[in-house]
Amino acid sequence: MKVRVLLFASLRERAGRSRFEVEVEADCRVEGLLRQLENDMPFLREVGRFAVAVNEDYAGPERPLRENDEIALIPPVSGG
Amino acid sequence: MKVRVLLFASLRERAGRSRFEVEVEADCRVEGLLRQLENDMPFLREVGRFAVAVNEDYAGPERPLRENDEIALIPPVSGG
Amino acid sequence: MIRLTDQPIVIDDLLKAVANPAAGAIVLFIGTTRDHNQGRRVERLEYEAYAGMAGKEIDAIAAEAASRWPIAAVAIVHRTGVVPIGMASVAIAVSAAHRAAAFEAARFTIDRLKETVPIWKKEFFEGGAIWIGDQCGREGGFVDPALAPGEPGTKG
Amino acid sequence: MIRLTDQPIVIDDLLKAVANPAAGAIVLFIGTTRDHNQGRRVERLEYEAYAGMAGKEIDAIAAEAASRWPIAAVAIVHRTGVVPIGMASVAIAVSAAHRAAAFEAARFTIDRLKETVPIWKKEFFEGGAIWIGDQCGREGGFVDPALAPGEPGTKG
Numbered sequence: 001m002k003v004r005v006l007l008f009a010s011l012r013e014r015a016g017r018s019r020f021e022v023e024v025e026a027d028c029r030v031e032g033l034l035r036q037l038e039n040d041m042p043f044l045r046e047v048g049r050f051a052v053a054v055n056e057d058y059a060g061p062e063r064p065l066r067e068n069d070e071i072a073l074i075p076p077v078s079g080g
Numbered sequence: 081m082k083v084r085v086l087l088f089a090s091l092r093e094r095a096g097r098s099r100f101e102v103e104v105e106a107d108c109r110v111e112g113l114l115r116q117l118e119n120d121m122p123f124l125r126e127v128g129r130f131a132v133a134v135n136e137d138y139a140g141p142e143r144p145l146r147e148n149d150e151i152a153l154i155p156p157v158s159g160g
Numbered sequence: 161m162i163r164l165t166d167q168p169i170v171i172d173d174l175l176k177a178v179a180n181p182a183a184g185a186i187v188l189f190i191g192t193t194r195d196h197n198q199g200r201r202v203e204r205l206e207y208e209a210y211a212g213m214a215g216k217e218i219d220a221i222a223a224e225a226a227s228r229w230p231i232a233a234v235a236i237v238h239r240t241g242v243v244p245i246g247m248a249s250v251a252i253a254v255s256a257a258h259r260a261a262a263f264e265a266a267r268f269t270i271d272r273l274k275e276t277v278p279i280w281k282k283e284f285f286e287g288g289a290i291w292i293g294d295q296c297g298r299e300g301g302f303v304d305p306a307l308a309p310g311e312p313g314t315k316g
Numbered sequence: 317m318i319r320l321t322d323q324p325i326v327i328d329d330l331l332k333a334v335a336n337p338a339a340g341a342i343v344l345f346i347g348t349t350r351d352h353n354q355g356r357r358v359e360r361l362e363y364e365a366y367a368g369m370a371g372k373e374i375d376a377i378a379a380e381a382a383s384r385w386p387i388a389a390v391a392i393v394h395r396t397g398v399v400p401i402g403m404a405s406v407a408i409a410v411s412a413a414h415r416a417a418a419f420e421a422a423r424f425t426i427d428r429l430k431e432t433v434p435i436w437k438k439e440f441f442e443g444g445a446i447w448i449g450d451q452c453g454r455e456g457g458f459v460d461p462a463l464a465p466g467e468p469g470t471k472g
Contacts, residue, residue, distance in 0.1 A: 086210065088208060088210055088278065088280060089208055089280035089282070089291050089293075089294075090280075090291040090294050092208075093291075127294075133210070133213055133278070136210075136212050136213035136216055137213075137216075138276075152210055152213065152278070154210070154278050155280065155291070155293060155294055156293035156294060157274070157275070157276065157277060157278055157279060157280060157293060158274070158279070158280050158281045158291070158292040158293035159207065159209070159214075159238055159249075159250065159273060159274060159277050159278075159279030159280070159281065160191050160238075160249070160250050160270060160273055160274040160279075
């Protein structure tokens with residue numbers, strides 16, 4: 001199934017893109033998606049510390065994904 | 081010697097005047113002035129609780145007065 | 161910056177007064193006239209000041225805030241005369257590099273102002289009027305004939 | 317009330333948004349771009365937001381503030397894009413019957429906003445640029461090549 005990935009701030013710049021789609025297994029969870037993304041963007045491993053949101057809510061690594069979910073990788077926020 | 085007395089807020093309304101001069105002894109202190117004022121304005125005794133400023137600074141009862149001092153009777157403040 | 165005015169307070173003037181390129185935070189406090197107090201329906205407040213001394217006391221508070229916190233600037237304006245419901249009677253702006261100092265200094269400034277600055281408010285409510293502050297003394301104090309049992313504070 | 321804007325923040329709009337005849341206190345916090353940070357001369361900040369989620373998170377913070385303190389209203393606006401020195405990147409207004417609640421809720425709101433709302437600032441300084449926040453992680457994180465050793469926070 002397809003999910004949408006969003007990248008922001010330093011991650012966006014590092015990746016050179018802000019959004020893309022990726023094909024994942026039907027039973028994929030957040031942690032599985034991250035491992036898959038690391039193949040393509042090994043710098044995600046170095047970064048070490050970012051949060052994940054699924055459909056605009058913070059989500060843990062066990063969160064199951066569904067078709068067309070929007071997954072955002074969220075580096076440490078610094079608004080204000 | 082003469083000193084000037086200022087009244088504010090409830091004290092001003094009660095006295096029906098906001099400023100006047102009064103003749104006091106040369107060695108008069110704040111507490112002496114207050115006793116003298118109470119003769120004329122016995123309600124000052126009931127009020128019981130107000131601060132005094134001499135020449136725009138808070139002053140205690142022992143503060144000596146000088147000719148032309150400006151003494152303000154300051155009921156509990158409620159600005160803000 | 162002016163300390164007392166009998167005109168409506170212009171908030172933008174305070175913000176401009178504390179603007180500073182080294183500041184990352186501005187905290188503004190505005191005290192406004194509430195439409196109720198202690199169960200009374202408030203119609204308006206009227207403020208009276210011992211003007212010369214009030215200005216000096218306000219300056220002293222500003223100086224103390226600046227000595228106790230690393231702030232860039234502080235501006236304080238109090239209105240006198242009638243202040244209708246919803247309008248500002250007092251405004252305090254503080255700028256600082258960091259927000260903690262700005263918040264703490266602003267809070268200190270309004271707390272201290274209410275304790276020491278010779279300004280008095282008379283509350284006009286349905287059925288009477290009362291000088292706020294007189295009633296909180298243990299010894300009683302006096303009030304206008306028409307009024308309900310009073311407690312301090314018609315303001316934030 | 318809008319939550320995010322790429323235009324200069326209009327403070328008066330926030331004050332109007334929280335105006336309430338039952339309120340005796342308004343506390344306004346403004347975060348402005350400082351001209352320095354950690355010894356670097358800052359030229360400007362640039363903010364990026366995950367807009368949809370940021371709006372939801374801001375709403376959630378406003379709701380939490382309203383549930384924890386007896387406040388009348390809260391308004392929150394964050395600017396995105398370039399924010400020049402001295403300009404506001406974020407503004408928060410809280411009205412309440414009493415000042416304690418207004419101060420505490422405003423402080424809570426800006427603190428929480430900085431923790432949870434998906435907005436990022438890039439600091440452009442003399443000689444480089446850095447995404448603020450990346451550097452505070454224990455695991456390091458990465459930074460643009462040109463930069464000095466970084467610490468969090470260019471803002472109040």
